[in-house]
């Protein structure tokens with residue numbers, strides 16, 4: 001392609017992209033009703049920037065790359081910002097962050113503000129996923145609140161902001177004549193769920209995510225509605241500041257905006273805000289150099305799923321205000337700050353179908369079949385919808401475009417449909433009346449959320465799940481007995497109960513699909529080992545409802561033999577530590593069924609001999625794992641943490657390497673965090689360590 005043709009096709013693509021992005025901007029900023037995920041939007045924007053970088057002459061001031069947000073809604077009075085409200089540049093990986101740090105260092109060295117080997121000092125903060133707001137205080141009183149709008153003018157939402165309890169109407173202490181505080185309005189995830197629940201029950205619009213709910217709640221024409229919404233506010237910056245009380249006032253004349261400020265660092269300004277009674281999030285930290293920033297990113301990333309609100313990244317800001325001034329601005333963002341984004345937790349995709357799965361106890365679970373989508377670091381193809389009510393509540397229909405969320409290690413979830421994209425022929429889910437596996441009736445007791453197949457062990461699906469449960473690690477731990485083999489063994493009629501497993505021979509097993517002689521032999525060996533299970537494990541393996549592994553162990557410890565458990569009456573069972581009426585009745589009901597007693601007898605006949613419990617069985621939670629400690633933990637001393645790790649079978653080492661299982665990081669953690677980030681070593685805080693050790697969480701609140 002010649003230069004002219006290439007320019008023309010770039011122009012065409014640019015125009016299409018700009019139109020598309022503008023459409024999304026309008027839906028997101030003005031209507032609070034986005035059609036695509038943020039990740040999808042970011043991809044469009046990245047493509048736009050790529051083309052504009054290759055063809056700088058095609059960049060126009062109207063391009064979304066040069067502008068902030070969307071036009072303010074005409075229904076609100078318009079407010080012109082004394083100092084524009086900008087956006088932030090983005091970093092998506094460590095390389096972007098290092099490049100940012102290099103740009104900053106180079107500029108500051110050139111300006112003589114940074115020594116040769118001196119690292120730049122930054123403040124790292126959360127990047128709150130809410131909406132930006134500017135609060136104008138005059139002589140300490142809140143006089144105006146405005147949204148960001150297009151950055152120059154925003155919407156007057158003063159009456160709405162006044163309903164937020166976290167926004168002080170009057171500042172404490174000596175406040176300047178004018179102080180414009182900038183920060184984020186957001187909504188906690190739990191509050192968001194409750195809000196949506198209430199909206200749904202009233203048949204009103206539900207929000208796709210907390211950011212949206214926060215924006216929609218704040219930008220209400222009737223402030224009484226805003227007052228009912230649990231909005232929160234955190235300050236992280238400022239606009240105009242004028243007329244300081246006391247001696248500083250006028251000290252610097254009008255020489256620069258910075259000189260009028262009471263502090264000369266960003267961190268100092270935030271501390272000052274706090275002293276005025278403004279909410280500033282405690283997670284901010286002063287750090288030096290790119291490594292420390294990356295360590296912060298990893299650490300916050302690990303905490304992200306546990307935070308009460310959504311953050312979509314962290315923000316790094318040059319701390320010294322003099323340095324900020326020297327670095328200055330580009331069209332839509334400062335050069336002295338950057339947002340380091342986390343991988344997207346939400347994506348949109350197509351819902352192909354809703355199938356039902358039959359569980360071990362017959363529970364029927366609707367499962368969403370999705371067009372494969374990469375979210376939260378994995379490709380998701382299906383997601384549980386839990387039960388019939390959940391499908392109704394979320395109002396997802398086959399054919400819908402849905403929002404899929406995966407936060408941390410939590411299983412992927414279908415958040416809800418994008419209603420605007422619902423096709424006319426979308427099909428609502430109908431719970432089948434017959435089990436798709438065995439044809440038995442599906443019943444749902446009046447007062448229960450779960451529908452069940454009534455087929456019991458007649459139902460192949462339930463039989464398979466029972467076997468897989470029994471083979472599991474916490475039960476008989478029969479390695480090599482996987483889903484595929486269980487399917488064949490049950491479908492061929494060879495295995496009807498758990499006891500039948502123990503008559504399998506290697507020659508016979510080798511006949512099954514995908515079973516070599518070697519794996520057949522291994523499986524028979526695993527079965528051989530499973531003939532001497534701890535009593536608690538065997539009890540757990542039977543799959544009695546409400547009897548988890550801990551309960552099974554307690555019951556085994558109490559009675560000492562299977563016969564004693566089978567013959568125990570209600571009072572006997574209730575005497576067991578931690579066993580209540582629900583568990584007791586479930587055990588009684590199980591052994592009242594002759595076919596269940598038959599299985600236990602058949603197991604004995606097949607040579608399965610449970611071992612009476614001695615005290616404390618099972619391996620230690622950290623055996624074979626090496627941990628590294630760094631920084632100061634909130635409650636435990638280094639010695640205390642070390643002692644507990646050793647007691648749990650773990651090792652403690654002084655340096656992070658590929659062999660490190662976890663880095664436990666506290667306050668003021670340093671270079672080890674960066675090292676962990678580089679090597680992909682998981683980072684925990686004290687509560688994370690406590691969770692591993694099975695110790696209750698320490699006091700003190702997050703964020």
Ligand SMILES: NC(=O)c1ccc[n+]([C@@H]2O[C@H](COP(=O)([O-])OP(=O)(O)OC[C@H]3O[C@@H](n4cnc5c(N)ncnc54)[C@H](O)[C@@H]3O)[C@@H](O)[C@H]2O)c1
Nearest residue numbers: 024028034036037038041087088125126127128132236315
């Ligand atoms: N899904 C969609 O259709 C759609 C449309 C438009 C925008 N978006 C989303 O919005 C982003 C772009 O929006 P943007 O221009 O507001 O940029 P941005 O949200 O990436 O960054 C700037 C904003 O970050 C916020 N912020 C949070 N914590 C902060 C802190 N500690 N310090 C400073 N600022 C902080 C402020 O509100 C600021 O305005 C996109 O990357 C995308 O995620 C989505």
Ligand SMILES: [Zn+2]
Nearest residue numbers: 435438453459
């Ligand atoms: Zn069935």
